[in-house]
């Protein structure tokens with residue numbers, strides 16, 4: 195009897211649970227059984243592994259081969275276990291030594307030639323292997339993301355033959371070479387390209403400081419997209435662990451290809467025809483959607499009323515909780531989704547409300563705006579108009595009011611520090627209890643605020659959200675402990691849609 199064990203990792207949300215691959219050879223009619231994988235994947239893995247072993251000039255054992263992937267209840271999708279299965283078969287049949295297999299994990303799909311193909315989710319697997327103090331062998335296609343994880347012994351290989359040569363001590367496997375990162379320096383679009391739009395700039399700054407959600411409303415061509423694209427550039431830089439977490443999501447989605455900007459905050463702008471699955475995630479092996487790919491960054495939804503209502507409703511829960519739970523059959527995966535929403539819309543179906551060109555009836559305008567549900571609008575903290583830019587402003591050089599991103603970012607960092615010192619997180623994330631403590635109002639302010647809310651017909655949820663925005667405005671204006679009427683009035687002004 196011969197038995198060999200190799201180690202690998204599955205993919206479940208952005209976790210990477212351990213999978214133990216046991217290979218057993220015994221007498222009897224030659225056949226191969228793989229247990230612990232869905233049927234179709236078993237057939238495919240069995241055939242790929244057999245041919246790859248033969249093409250690498252090894253012998254496929256003509257005995258009864260049983261491969262067990264444990265634990266059995268863990269969902270496992272096909273290709274990533276090809277390499278550990280092949281190595282287990284070769285070790286069990288005495289064709290490669292076993293001594294390095296104990297403290298090493300393997301990931302990789304095999305081509306029939308024995309070449310290794312990249313797999314998704316390498317980055318989360320490396321983070322977990324590092325925690326266990328193990329080395330990892332991955333396909334060269336995954337070298338870029340492998341290079342991002344510090345303090346782990348990771349090797350890259352091109353073929354099954356390379357890995358076997360290394361196990362036998364014939365040669366070394368190379369380590370992945372990191373790609374130079376710009377360190378999160380925001381070489382992205384700069385705010386000094388935007389002319390005028392003082393009110394929208396102010397709202398963008400408040401959004402950046404507090405981590406709030408923002409809606410930009412204005413006719414086509416007034417620079418709503420330009421403004422939204424410049425939000426990541428005025429946000430604080432990502433910490434290394436935040437950047438790795440965001441990158442782990444890209445990795446799981448199979449999109450960790452261009453990583454030169456991995457320290458930059460993500461900016462995702464799905465089209466309004468996107469499905470609910472594309473936006474929030476899903477699939478039989480659950481994959482993250484745009485809201486998770488925007489984790490720690492900005493999700494931009496242009497033409498908000500054009501998104502299907504069903505798709506928009508799916509945003510409500512993650513906007514509150516910062517993560518999304520995807521259930522498929524008996525399987526559940528959780529993905530982080532702590533994004534800042536920036537939405538843009540026209541004021542009416544033709545886009546020119548308030549202008550003689552607009553022929554829309556009040557009824558049409560009403561119907562257009564009501565495509566966005568009240569509960570979603572409640573969760574958007576700031577709504578600001580982005581009017582047409584006066585002709586005199588177009589094409590003129592940047593003036594004193596057209597501040598660049600670095601100037602605004604410096605103010606954002608300063609104001610955000612106040613919130614972090616007080617509550618340890620941005621104002622948009624503070625709890626209701628913390629609100630009582632941190633957004634205290636004097637008796638006159640409280641009376642004034644309550645009557646203003648009533649006049650505007652705002653809900654209880656809006657009440658807390660307005661207070662959070664007022665707290666952010668006070669932080670920008672120097673961080674007074676008590677909120678003043680001007681902070682409340684400005685915050686209310688952003689809820690007048």
Ligand SMILES: [Zn+2]
Nearest residue numbers: 542544552554
């Ligand atoms: Zn119109």
